[in-house]
Amino acid sequence: MSNTEIRRKAKENGVHLWRIADALGITDGNFSRKLRKELSEAEKKQIFKIIDDLKERDKND
Numbered sequence: 001m002s003n004t005e006i007r008r009k010a011k012e013n014g015v016h017l018w019r020i021a022d023a024l025g026i027t028d029g030n031f032s033r034k035l036r037k038e039l040s041e042a043e044k045k046q047i048f049k050i051i052d053d054l055k056e057r058d059k060n061d
Contacts, residue, residue, distance in 0.1 A: 002038045
């Protein structure tokens with residue numbers, strides 16, 4: 001499975017993939033298709049930051 005680090009980090013932090021897709025401005029279906037192939041390091045970095053931001057937002061709510 002491609003992008004296992006992203007999937008694992010999202011799950012460990014309780015962040016649903018659809019929320020990451022929403023933050024990226026794409027549909028959850030398109031995000032799932034995007035994850036089928038290994039992403040570049042820059043894209044991964046962006047997604048990890050989104051996960052961290054969403055986790056912090058949830059913690060503060």
